[in-house]
Amino acid sequence: MRKPIIAGNWKMHKTMEEAVDFTEKVKGLVPSNAQVDTVICAPFLFLDRLVKEVNGYNVKIGAQTMHYEEKGAFTGEVSPAALKGIGVSHVILGHSERRELYNETDDSVNKKVLSAFRYGMIPIVCVGESLEQWENGETNEHVGNQVKRALQGLTEEQVKCLVIAYEPIWAIGTGKSSTAEGADEVCGHIRQVIENNFSKEAADAVRIQYGGSVKPENIRDFISCPNIDGALVGGASLDPDSFLALLEASINE
Numbered sequence: 322m323r324k325p326i327i328a329g330n331w332k333m334h335k336t337m338e339e340a341v342d343f344t345e346k347v348k349g350l351v352p353s354n355a356q357v358d359t360v361i362c363a364p365f366l367f368l369d370r371l372v373k374e375v376n377g378y379n380v381k382i383g384a385q386t387m388h389y390e391e392k393g394a395f396t397g398e399v400s401p402a403a404l405k406g407i408g409v410s411h412v413i414l415g416h417s418e419r420r421e422l423y424n425e426t427d428d429s430v431n432k433k434v435l436s437a438f439r440y441g442m443i444p445i446v447c448v449g450e451s452l453e454q455w456e457n458g459e460t461n462e463h464v465g466n467q468v469k470r471a472l473q474g475l476t477e478e479q480v481k482c483l484v485i486a487y488e489p490i491w492a493i494g495t496g497k498s499s500t501a502e503g504a505d506e507v508c509g510h511i512r513q514v515i516e517n518n519f520s521k522e523a524a525d526a527v528r529i530q531y532g533g534s535v536k537p538e539n540i541r542d543f544i545s546c547p548n549i550d551g552a553l554v555g556g557a558s559l560d561p562d563s564f565l566a567l568l569e570a571s572i573n574e
């Protein structure tokens with residue numbers, strides 16, 4: 322059985338003080354590493370401090386994006402080398418907000434995924450369809466293509482340890498979550514795409530999260546599905562009690 326992985330995506334929320342206060346409240350209360358992988362993906366500015374705050378606890382710190390180059394004239398960007406250098410272990414890549422607002426493409430996501438591995442970080446690769454694509458029945462085709470293109474050039478071993486987050490765009494921050502059955506079917510399709518492009522072993526090992534209006538009240542519905550191994554959570558990850566409740570509810574019985 323795959324170990325669940327719960328990642329909070331804080332997006333552009335919190336001040337340094339609030340971020341530190343959050344980690345102080347949760348770090349001693351998170352379930353054990355044997356039960357669940359816990360990741361907090363915070364704004365760049367807080368990462369260095371948060372890595373130090375959670376040292377020795379079952380909490381990993383992730384970034385929400387990065388550049389794929391090691392260094393260079395890219396004003397405002399942050400390199401994989403800089404992130405790895407301060408102890409960041411995970412990085413969200415290809416979030417729909419980055420694709421939509423900051424011109425992230427399948428090609429740049431692929432470069433970033435390869436780069437994350439080069440620097441020993443685990444990518445959380447986001448894929449998902451728009452409302453229109455969903456209504457037109459194009460979800461599997463669109464999401465399958467995103468997965469194929471994001472993972473191009475990876476080895477089977479790399480695929481086994483990455484994380485894919487299936488986030489239907491119409492379910493993000495809307496309070497409208499996919500049905501668990503619907504999400505599980507898409508995650509099953511993602512697994513099939515990985516089997517076709519890599520191997521059955523890779524498809525069985527890769528962890529797939531669902532994201533989009535996940536809360537303590539509905540996480541169990543998703544996590545109990547055969548193809549869903551965790552959640553990427555926005556709004557409900559911002560409050561310590563809510564985040565802890567998500568972790569507790571995700572533990573495999």
Ligand SMILES: O=C(CO)COP(=O)(O)O
Nearest residue numbers: 330493494533534555556
């Ligand atoms: O985008 C998301 C996580 O990456 C989902 O956000 P919400 O949980 O706020 O819907």
